[in-house]
Amino acid sequence: MDYHNPNYATSLYHFIPSPLFLGKQIAPNAFQTTPKLHILDLSGNAGCLPEHPELSSMPELQELYLRRMQISVFPAEIMSLKQLRTLDLSQNSLQHIPQGVKDMTSLTQLDLSDNNISALPPELGMLEPSLQVLKLDGNPLRSIRRTILDRGTKAILKYLKERVAED
Template identity: 30%
Template structure:
């Protein structure tokens, strides 16, 4: 018991030391520490903290609501925990957030208030249990990188890119899902440069994708393959792409 208490005290001392250093750096990395919950020392940083890394901290059972007391966060890494939700109330308080990584958790849905995170640039929710994503994701005007690979997505909302004129997405990764079709509005995301559609159940891609003049990398392998048959002869200029990856096509 004495050894356990000593270890626990050392743990608290280390967290306190890192939090004190944060007052100068505005960046706190507690990755790998078995926190289970957010320590009080972290919450007391308040508006000071800009970048918080909680990768693999054994966080579980919902969402660490204490984070909502850190309204100035610009970077938040919650990857590889056991989170099941992102509450709508978090998005409302995360208006300055630029990078959000919630990959390798157990999320089954995303909040419909995602459009409240008006400064978000990078969003990673790969390797979760998502079945659908809210159309509000497409309303984030500064969003450049979206990674949703290895979930259980059955489709993308038809209205996801309805506001494509103001959409700034450069990279979209939806590999390793259960997609059978794509929204026609995908072709309206004019700035899209990299698109990963591999390991789905797609039989075709919408003709509107020919409008993606800046698309230079398209991953389409391990799908059911109809629309891109002409590319089997080595035509790496399909849809204007400089790199077209077709490895593992199920049928030619």
């Protein structure tokens, strides 16, 4: 691979940073040069993601892994990724999931495990039937009974969807 070739980044489909990347922050506009990127894994690279990354410049992104990134606020920019099928935000410090997550209709897998989430927005239920896997273990969820959580993704989404209808 010729990393010095200016066309290299525009044809990149999968990016997992090397250990040498640890601790270095990505420029906010860095993703503008990777429009064909399908998979981005920044897991464990806490502090490398800028406060407002321009993720919308990666319209073909299908898998995004941001595990162990010390993220405390759900990055709103993620909701602009219309092709995103897998989103891993596990092992962070998230406390809130925005209502706008309902617009992420291509999601099939969402991992929110091991955060500080105590409630889920009812709008998350609108992702049924596309969302097949919802991981919530390790969160202090208080808004959903344990019996529903134990029954899995379909039961959780059904419960949340019913809450939307009540509002």
